[in-house]
Amino acid sequence: MTTDDYSRARELLRERAYRPPGDPRRTILRDEAIVACLPLARHIAQRYRERGEPFDDLEQVARLGLVHAVDRFDPTQGNDFLSFAVPTIIGEVRRHFRDRTASIRLPRSAIELRGRIREAEEQLEQTHGRTPDDDEIAAFLGESPDAIVRARAADIAQSAVSLDAGAGDDERALLLELLGADDPGYARVERCLALRPAVLRLPERDRTIIGMRFYEQRTQSDIACRMGISQMHVSRLLAASLGQLRAQLT
Known part of the structure; x- marks a missing residue:
């Protein structure tokens, strides 16, 4: 999602808010805003593709969350749309997993x-x-x-x-993923650059894994093959490293 896409979506929603109810232009503006933000929904869906669900299903759920975000967002309140849309979309994806796994009871x-x-x-x-x-x-x-x-x-x-564990952690993890992106549409993430010194303090292996996962966008399976360890071990190392980095955000 580029700066132009994000700015366009924001302007579309602002124009929609000031049009009277029943104006057919409102529907057109809504649809155009949704289309402009589809890359954001796709990006969030990609974060959950290793959870055992078909990616197409996850993307549809994320798009549903985007629709909810567009419909509920009130630009007249002066809030930033991205900061509103991200937790709304993540919440929809988490709800999808919660509904599908609610009956699971492990012995x-x-x-x-x-x-x-x-x-x-x-x-x-x-x-x-x-x-x-x-x-x-x-x-x-x-x-x-x-x-x-x-x-x-x-x-x-x-x-x-375990996706039910706190939306705040999910949102911070998303910011960490975006930290390595060059996309200026996520300029707000620049405030997280203070985490870089903390990354450099991690052990070399952990820094390598963090780099492959969040900067090179590699899957845990790919990282496991390259590092010669199990995917479960990669998952544990990532969780431990991110726990240390998240502490820098609080």
Whole structure:
């Protein structure tokens, strides 16, 4: 989304707000504003594409959130549309995951096995110098390969549920993603440049992973292959690093 796109959407919504109810031009302005902001919805949808949902579905949900944002935004209040639209779209995506996973209740045994798998992965990675496969993890833990597969599936489902953890963190994570973008349409994100010294204080491996994820826009699977570790390990390292960086925002 470029500066021109964002400025155009803002002007369209402002003009729409001052037109009388029933004016057919209001509908035209609304539709044009939505089209101008579609790249924003797509960008937010891309942040959740590793959660096990088809990307097309996520993009449609994000677009629905954009429609809600356009319909609810009141430019006469002097608020910035981007700061209003981002949490509205994210909220719609999170609601989608919450509705799809509301019935998930993981048994205690599955939760415990997930923890044992993580520990086994780390130990086997240190021993063999590579990412262990499920058969090796199963043998190490004395479990069947099927049990390992089921536990991983439960982990994916639970990660989707964890989206309910606070919209503020999601919005800050989005700003971190945009930090590496050259798109001037997100000029507001420049205030986050103060995080760069904190990034430089991270261990070299963590800085490399942060760079690949948020600057090169690589998936966790791609990063895992390049680093020679598991995707789950990449996820944990990212979570720890972002936790440190988020602390700089508070």
